[in-house]
Amino acid sequence: MDKTEIATLAHCMADKDDILALLNRLKQDEMAEMGQIDKFYPFTMKHIAFYCNPNHTFHRYKQFKIKKKSGGYRQITAPRNQSFMLLLRYVNEIFKAVYSPSDYAMGFTEQRSVVTNANVHKSQNYILNIDLKDFFPSIEQPRIWKRLQLKPFNFPIPVANVLAGMCSMKETRTLEDGTKKDFYVLPQGAPTSPIITNMICDTLDRRLAGLAKRFGLRYTRYADDITFSSMHNVYQKDEDFRKELVRIIQSQGFTINEKKTRLQKIGGRQEVTGIIVSDKLNVTQKYVRDIRNILYIWDRYGYGVAYSKFFPKYKKEKGHVKKGNPDLVNVLDGKLMYMKMVKGEDDSVYKRLHDKFEKLVRETRDPLKTTAHSITYVETIPLLDFEKKNTTEVIITESETSVEQTMTDNGEQFKPHRYAYFMLDGKKVFASVNNGVKPEQETRKELLSISICRDKNDKQFWLIHLSKKITVPPLEPVDVDELNKELDVLLNIGHG
Numbered sequence: 001m002d003k004t005e006i007a008t009l010a011h012c013m014a015d016k017d018d019i020l021a022l023l024n025r026l027k028q029d030e031m032a033e034m035g036q037i038d039k040f041y042p043f044t045m046k047h048i049a050f051y052c053n054p055n056h057t058f059h060r061y062k063q064f065k066i067k068k069k070s071g072g073y074r075q076i077t078a079p080r081n082q083s084f085m086l087l088l089r090y091v092n093e094i095f096k097a098v099y100s101p102s103d104y105a106m107g108f109t110e111q112r113s114v115v116t117n118a119n120v121h122k123s124q125n126y127i128l129n130i131d132l133k134d135f136f137p138s139i140e141q142p143r144i145w146k147r148l149q150l151k152p153f154n155f156p157i158p159v160a161n162v163l164a165g166m167c168s169m170k171e172t173r174t175l176e177d178g179t180k181k182d183f184y185v186l187p188q189g190a191p192t193s194p195i196i197t198n199m200i201c202d203t204l205d206r207r208l209a210g211l212a213k214r215f216g217l218r219y220t221r222y223a224d225d226i227t228f229s230s231m232h233n234v235y236q237k238d239e240d241f242r243k244e245l246v247r248i249i250q251s252q253g254f255t256i257n258e259k260k261t262r263l264q265k266i267g268g269r270q271e272v273t274g275i276i277v278s279d280k281l282n283v284t285q286k287y288v289r290d291i292r293n294i295l296y297i298w299d300r301y302g303y304g305v306a307y308s309k310f311f312p313k314y315k316k317e318k319g320h321v322k323k324g325n326p327d328l329v330n331v332l333d334g335k336l337m338y339m340k341m342v343k344g345e346d347d348s349v350y351k352r353l354h355d356k357f358e359k360l361v362r363e364t365r366d367p368l369k370t371t372a373h374s375i376t377y378v379e380t381i382p383l384l385d386f387e388k389k390n391t392t393e394v395i396i397t398e399s400e401t402s403v404e405q406t407m408t409d410n411g412e413q414f415k416p417h418r419y420a421y422f423m424l425d426g427k428k429v430f431a432s433v434n435n436g437v438k439p440e441q442e443t444r445k446e447l448l449s450i451s452i453c454r455d456k457n458d459k460q461f462w463l464i465h466l467s468k469k470i471t472v473p474p475l476e477p478v479d480v481d482e483l484n485k486e487l488d489v490l491l492n493i494g495h496g
Helices: 003-011 016-033 045-051 054-060 082-098 114-119 141-147 157-166 193-200 202-215 240-251 285-301 303-318 328-343 348-364 383-390 480-490
Strands: 061-067 073-079 126-131 169-174 180-185 218-222 225-230 262-265 275-277 376-382 395-398 418-424 427-433 448-454 460-466
Touching: 003 016, 003 082, 016 045, 016 082, 016 157, 045 054, 045 082, 045 157, 054 061, 054 169, 073 082, 082 157, 082 193, 114 218, 114 275, 141 157, 141 180, 141 193, 193 202, 202 218, 202 225, 202 240, 285 303, 285 328, 285 348, 303 328, 303 376, 303 383, 303 418, 303 427, 303 448, 328 348, 348 376, 376 383, 383 418, 383 448
Parallel strands: 427 460
Antiparallel strands: 061 073, 126 225, 126 262, 169 180, 218 225, 376 448, 395 418, 418 427, 448 460
């Protein structure tokens, strides 16, 4: 279904049955497009009844924290199971078909991004950045319920009841007097929450845009990040603009985070949603330096060393939301795509780094390193050298299996799964063990090598194997002391 058809059906919804029918229609269409219609299992009314009750927060959501760029941690509340995640994703499709964000909302909307947001504020003498405190949880269920009954939704109360309940969760807070009280709020991490913030902020955007026009300013909002800019300074505290700004924001149920309010003047570094703003948009020097240094280490010392220095930082910053071990190639490709989006594909710095990256990728995917089973050995190094170079120890072990678990359903015995792991700066990395490695050879590490490989789907994995089994030439020996001295200079990567 296209958006027009979804919107038409959405406006015809009158009760739970209509909601269920539309959600199943969306799910069925998606499964058909994927060629998996035989795997279509419809939502039931039990799903709707359970998931629309925000009191079932524990069973619907899981919580974890991610590190903020500005320091500290942000708590994320995400759907606990795939069924609820899918249901909310289809609810989000309904919202997107019916609603279009205001012209001033730059986040969580199609055809707009941090680049679109920053571009509005180029070449200005003054830029004021404001952050809204506890943005998502400050939006409570009654506001969502009421908004769904207004244009462009115009949903009847039974429909608004169900959808607002699905999109909210219970949060118990301790008040100043020490008592506890339950609030029903918007979870940060649900598929529906971003578009709901834009829906709720329509009035805020309209009033702040009117304030900006009155004072001759430019205005945009990216989620909870509000930006004003101008050639003249009207941003002094206790002056008319700031007073009216605070009044409007508070009247809409939000609070300014004073610690993150900053006025950036021309001549200093002006930044909007992480992008440097001057006559043209730019990424930070640190962003460029991090990519350049990793590419240099990869080129000089090999993919394994570059990965070992990249991995701990990535897991520290992204491990809360990214499962499994990261793929350095994919991460660098993403970083370069972002640089291209900001700086443009003709930018000399981007082109130079991109060309270097492409050269290194081609070398790692040399057809001569690919086996008959479509496994590419990117890099191979003796296991003892790997341990010394990375100051780590590779442990070969097997999954724990009790006597009761050693029989499959049909009565056949199976062997416990063998695997290996090692630590990089306190973070655990897992590796596979080749079947050719016999148990009596595991302790003789001088017989073993470790390879970074890519499978037929181009997915990265680590493999422990007998050295003689692999024909890929090993890397040249590296002076570890020399390596560490140089890396100490280079690897201010991401520490600042």
